[in-house]
Amino acid sequence: MPATISRDGDILLTKNHAQEGLSRAYVQALSSAARVWLSMKDEFDYGFDGQLDLIARVETDPTTGKQNLVKAGYTIDFQLKCSKDWKVAGDDVQWSMKSKAYNKLAGRGPGAVPAILILMCLPDNEDEWMEFSEDSLLLRKCCYFTTVTGPRIENENTTRQISFPRRNLLNVSTLTTILDDNRRRLEAAFSAFGE
Incomplete structure (x- = not known):
């Protein structure tokens, strides 16, 4: 994608990088x-972008009072992904994903670290993506999530239609x-393994 030149x-x-930055800000x-x-x-990355986990506990250093968070280990x-090229189809949001990116999610074994696909849906008009004021920062529109299961796609030069249930709105x-x-x-x- 060619670079955009400002008036100056x-x-x-x-x-693409602006969209990725907005989706990263949302998450x-x-x-x-x-x-x-x-x-x-x-850095901007087009594979797995990150990890999430619960916090197991907070440890406080008695001499300094500094708190250290300890991850729970359930990563x-x-x-x-971020796009303005999505559509609502009944109870789903549909979006076309490149097979190469799809394959990074597909085919994980049952014992693998789980992975979700997060899609930030932007309005068509770039001027509506964000609003700034003294009272608020508004980031439009929202993120949905889903899991990708099944076999990898052999031809990585294709796309796969992904459906995100609208009930899978990513919120707290x-x-x-x-x-x-x-x-x-x-x-x-x-627990079953230990028995």
Whole structure:
């Protein structure tokens, strides 16, 4: 994608990287509001973009008072996408995903670290993506999530239509539910293993 040139002749961030930055900001704000651990790579990446986990406990250094968070160890990987090319189809949001990116999610074994696909849906008009005021910062529109299961696609030069149930709106409640469900799944698996 060619670089955008401002009126002053400066080169601006590409639209794709701007979209990725907005989706990263959404997930950063959401994880902060949910008070969960988040790790995202600093550079722009087109594979797995980060991990989420619950916090097991907070340890406080008695001499300094500094708090250290301890992860629970129930990590979930995520791949983050952002697009204005999505559509509502009944109870779903549909979006076409490149097979190469799809294949990074597909085919994970049952014992693998779980992975979710997060899609930030932007309005068509770039001027509507964000609003800034003294009272608020508004980021439009929202993120949905889903899991990708099944075999990898042999031809990586194609696309795959992905359906995101609209009930899978990514918010504080759904994020903590995803992480809690993963914790329960792993605890049950290891409990059965130990018997």
